[in-house]
Amino acid sequence: MMATEYSLAELMICANASAYDNDGEVLVTGIGVLPRIAASLAMLSSNPDILMTDSESWLLSEPNPVGNRPADFKQKNETWMGFSRIFDNVWSGKRHLTGGPTQIDRFAQANISALGSDYKKPKVQMLGVRGFPGNSICHANSYLVPAHSSRVFVEGECDVVCTIGYNPERLPKGYDFDEIDVRQVYTNLGVFDFRGPNRQMQIVSLHPGVTVEEVQENTGFPVHIPENIPTTAAPTEAQLELIHRIDPQNLRAKQLKDNPPGVRS
Amino acid sequence: MNKELQLQQLVGQLRDGMTIGIGGWGPRRKPMALVREILKSDLKDLTIVSYGGADVGMLCAAGKVKKLVFAFVSLDFIPLEPYFREARQNGELEVMEIDEGMMLLGLRAAAWGCPFIPTKIGLGTDVIRNNPDLKVIDSPYDEKEWVAMPALKLDVALIHADRADRRGVCQIKGPDLYMDDWMARAADTTIVSCEELVDSETFTDENEARFVFWERTQTQAVIEVPGGAHPSSCTPLYGFDIPHFQAYNASAKEGGFAAYFENYIQGKTEQEYQAAVGGLDAIRALPLPVY
Numbered sequence: 276m277m278a279t280e281y282s283l284a285e286l287m288i289c290a291n292a293s294a295y296d297n298d299g300e301v302l303v304t305g306i307g308v309l310p311r312i313a314a315s316l317a318m319l320s321s322n323p324d325i326l327m328t329d330s331e332s333w334l335l336s337e338p339n340p341v342g343n344r345p346a347d348f349k350q351k352n353e354t355w356m357g358f359s360r361i362f363d364n365v366w367s368g369k370r371h372l373t374g375g376p377t378q379i380d381r382f383a384q385a386n387i388s389a390l391g392s393d394y395k396k397p398k399v400q401m402l403g404v405r406g407f408p409g410n411s412i413c414h415a416n417s418y419l420v421p422a423h424s425s426r427v428f429v430e431g432e433c434d435v436v437c438t439i440g441y442n443p444e445r446l447p448k449g450y451d452f453d454e455i456d457v458r459q460v461y462t463n464l465g466v467f468d469f470r471g472p473n474r475q476m477q478i479v480s481l482h483p484g485v486t487v488e489e490v491q492e493n494t495g496f497p498v499h500i501p502e503n504i505p506t507t508a509a510p511t512e513a514q515l516e517l518i519h520r521i522d523p524q525n526l527r528a529k530q531l532k533d534n535p536p537g538v539r540s
Numbered sequence: 541m542n543k544e545l546q547l548q549q550l551v552g553q554l555r556d557g558m559t560i561g562i563g564g565w566g567p568r569r570k571p572m573a574l575v576r577e578i579l580k581s582d583l584k585d586l587t588i589v590s591y592g593g594a595d596v597g598m599l600c601a602a603g604k605v606k607k608l609v610f611a612f613v614s615l616d617f618i619p620l621e622p623y624f625r626e627a628r629q630n631g632e633l634e635v636m637e638i639d640e641g642m643m644l645l646g647l648r649a650a651a652w653g654c655p656f657i658p659t660k661i662g663l664g665t666d667v668i669r670n671n672p673d674l675k676v677i678d679s680p681y682d683e684k685e686w687v688a689m690p691a692l693k694l695d696v697a698l699i700h701a702d703r704a705d706r707r708g709v710c711q712i713k714g715p716d717l718y719m720d721d722w723m724a725r726a727a728d729t730t731i732v733s734c735e736e737l738v739d740s741e742t743f744t745d746e747n748e749a750r751f752v753f754w755e756r757t758q759t760q761a762v763i764e765v766p767g768g769a770h771p772s773s774c775t776p777l778y779g780f781d782i783p784h785f786q787a788y789n790a791s792a793k794e795g796g797f798a799a800y801f802e803n804y805i806q807g808k809t810e811q812e813y814q815a816a817v818g819g820l821d822a823i824r825a826l827p828l829p830v831y
Binding site: 329330331332333339342343344355357358359362365366384388389393394395396397398399400401402403404405406407408409411412413435436437438439440442445446447448449450455 | 660666
């Protein structure tokens with residue numbers, strides 16, 4: 276049964292969870308609160324074959340709830356999975372990650388490293404490239420963007436290109452872009468992918484009340500607008516119940532500014 | 541062979557310009573007591589290879605780092621390391637910014653005596669553009685190009701372990717050894733601080749020997765420093781010190797590293813440092829992190 280009242284964060288969680296429906300038996304990693312709830316939701320509903328870690332060193336047969344857990348909480352380990360083994364998994368390709376980059380460009384390239392035009396002296400140093408280069412060339416990647424704006428979806432290329440995307444000038448010798456698997460992007464405005472003409476970013480669905488104009492105004496490059504644009508599917512009551520179980524302390528309510536409702540009033 | 545050293549002997553093992561690998565990961569099981577010895581020393585022009593946390597931030601802030609080989613520098617719950625950030629934004633650092641997995645491959649290449657290991661990681665990204673020394677090569681077996689990730693040879697690896705004996709048998713009982721085994725293998729000299737020096741008899745039990753991840757030939761010195769990972773964690777013995785990291789982070793905005801250094805490190809022995817942060821019992825009582 277579709278829910279009638281839900282938050283935008285919950286709508287984004289359910290959209291992000293659907294990313295994994297047809298993945299089969301892969302390691303799913305959701306970086307940050309909303310992607311992690313989404314990955315857990317998928318494992319508890321649409322795709323029970325998913326593998327997930329405790330973000331430390333174990334694979335779990337059941338996802339851990341987010342936030343503080345009771346002192347007697349016992350997680351359901353199934354396999355030791357230290358960081359070096361994560362790389363073995365990454366390089367095998369049997370993984371799908373949802374990350375939250377600071378910049379995404381028209382080529383589906385992402386940036387978490389640094390901002391500014393001078394690499395030797397960045398305006399804002401962030402994390403570094405982390406595992407993004409390897410993730411992007413080895414396995415499926417989706418992105419979640421809490422505040423869709425042209426500061427995130429930048430006009431030019433990302434200040435530091437941390438991932439391989441679909442820029443023809445950067446295509447390595449012997450490679451085909453079909454080998455690069457950027458799946459979907461989940462924002463507070465809608466769901467997007469890079470399967471428009473010439474791998475252009477396109478609208479997959481818009482959240483209730485969001486217009487095409489709003490998307491284009493907040494994106495630094497032209498977005499492909501398909502003829503039919505569905506509204507993002509509302510969460511079901513069953514999904515909301517699972518989300519509550521995964522996030523009993525309602526950390527999801529703190530992830531988007533002012534925790535807006537899913538259906539704009 | 542007795543490889544025991546005292547903490548104050550560490551700096552005598554190090555030289556200006558050395559390439560030093562630091563074990564641990566972000567705010568987890570960093571050899572911070574060893575790092576503090578470097579901070580107090582005259583050592584300079586170091587090349588640091590690290591899955592970076594406050595070890596990197598502090599060494600940058602103290603002007604010890606000429607070049608940094610990194611994939612990230614982060615305190616996890618405080619995502620951006622304040623002093624690493626400052627050093628980068630001031631344009632002070634020479635950097636080799638690579639993917640986390642590339643760093644592992646570089647350490648493995650060094651450990652195995654290979655000049656490089658081929659990988660597709662980095663292709664199509666600025667990792668290649670920003671590291672002109674990183675070569676992209678043709679394969680003798682296929683039509684694709686590959687990144688030749690060079691060996692990251694370390695003069696010294698600094699690691700914090702749970703327990704060790706005086707021969708250099710080192711044990712890590714925490715849930716993850718991170719890349720410490722590869723750091724040890726990539727280095728000419730591995731210096732390990734540990735929570736506890738134990739009798740070799742300890743490892744007779746196979747349930748103890750199973751948590752030894754490199755051979756003692758890869759360890760050249762052991763130094764007993766209980767609490768020596770503070771303020772980073774040494775799971776399962778203690779978690780990372782959240783209030784301390786918060787104060788450290790705040791110091792970047794008020795007083796700068798000089799104030800932090802003066803409060804906790806300058807002119808202080810490790811015992812005095814620990815007294816300034818609440819004592820060893822308080823360190824050992826720090827709650828384990830929940831992820």
